Amino acid sequence: GQQLNQSPQSMFIQEGEDVSMNCTSSSIFNTWLWYKQDPGEGPVLLIALYKAGELTSNGRLTAQFGITRKDSFLNISASIPSDVGIYFCAGQVTSGTYKYIFGTGTRLKVLA
Amino acid sequence: GAVVSQHPSRVICKSGTSVKIECRSLDFQATTMFWYRQFPKKSLMLMATSNEGSKATYEQGVEKDKFLINHASLTLSTLTVTSAHPEDSSFYICSASPLGGTEAFFGQGTRLTVV
Numbered sequence: 001g002q003q004l005n006q007s008p009q010s011m012f013i014q015e016g017e018d019v020s021m022n023c024t025s026s027s028i029f030n031t032w033l034w035y036k037q038d039p040g041e042g043p044v045l046l047i048a049l050y051k052a053g054e055l056t057s058n059g060r061l062t063a064q065f066g067i068t069r070k071d072s073f074l075n076i077s078a079s080i081p082s083d084v085g086i087y088f089c090a091g092q093v094t095s096g097t098y099k100y101i102f103g104t105g106t107r108l109k110v111l112a
Numbered sequence: 113g114a115v116v117s118q119h120p121s122r123v124i125c126k127s128g129t130s131v132k133i134e135c136r137s138l139d140f141q142a143t144t145m146f147w148y149r150q151f152p153k154k155s156l157m158l159m160a161t162s163n164e165g166s167k168a169t170y171e172q173g174v175e176k177d178k179f180l181i182n183h184a185s186l187t188l189s190t191l192t193v194t195s196a197h198p199e200d201s202s203f204y205i206c207s208a209s210p211l212g213g214t215e216a217f218f219g220q221g222t223r224l225t226v227v
Contacts, residue, residue: 031214042118042205042218043156050214088155092214099146100207100216102156 004089004103012109013079021087021106022073029091032065032072033100037086046087047074081110115139116208118219125196125226133191133222135206141186142208146216147179150203162189186211196226 004025013019023032031050035043047058049065049072056063062075072089089103115138125131135145143164148156160170160181168181178200180192189208193200203223207216 033215035218040203040221040223042116042207042221045114045215045217048215090216098144099158099161101158102148105155107153 004091004101006087006089006103006106008106009104010107010109012111015079015081015110015112017079019076019079019083019108020073021108022071023089023091023103024071025091025101026070027091027093028069029101030069030094031092032063033090033092034061034063034072034074035088035090037088037105039085043088076108079108079110081112084108084110114210114215114217116206116217116219118206118222120222121220122223123225125224127197127226128195130192130194131196131224133193133204133206133224135189135191135208135219137187137208137210137217140208140210142189143186143211145183145189145206145208147181147189147191148205148207150205150221152203156205159191193224196224198226200224201226 004023006023034046037043047063052069053067054065060077087106090100117136119134145162147159150156159174160168162168162181162183164183183189205221207218209216
């Protein structure tokens, strides 16, 4: 199926460091969502972006909707051990039946 | 708010039997629910989009007769894996979008093991 490309695929960082990950697509999306998934659990919504250029924060998380509507990034500031998990971006397709296409995921590991 | 409950969280079944997974939106109404399958260390692959009161829209390559989806009410969708085989073993996750909303909220997932 169709997927969005996320980078990096995985990363190890030290506790307290800032993290940046991005998501790119060849298609335009009207809405971008960022999720975090812990092992054996369903994804949890972190941030939703609705407008091109929009910059939104949720605590230590900041995400931006790219101007071209084909990309988005997520930043995590001052990472802590509980930030460990897999982060997925999702773009909403609205042509025909609307649905969400998920990125390939970024696996984050935080070293204490 | 926006809680989606999936049941069961884990199920083991014998080859050839059918398994039903339920997805409920607990505190909102959802006209649309989505079913995903996730393999270990992989992303979520959309299987089908379920709209209340109408037939589900399946993604290419997903067998409709194998994965039966019913969306009988604005708060409940079910996925039935029919005549299950070991290759159907996977993590199945549902999500739901509120009426008029553009966000999707996920259930906790169901780990299916077919033996």
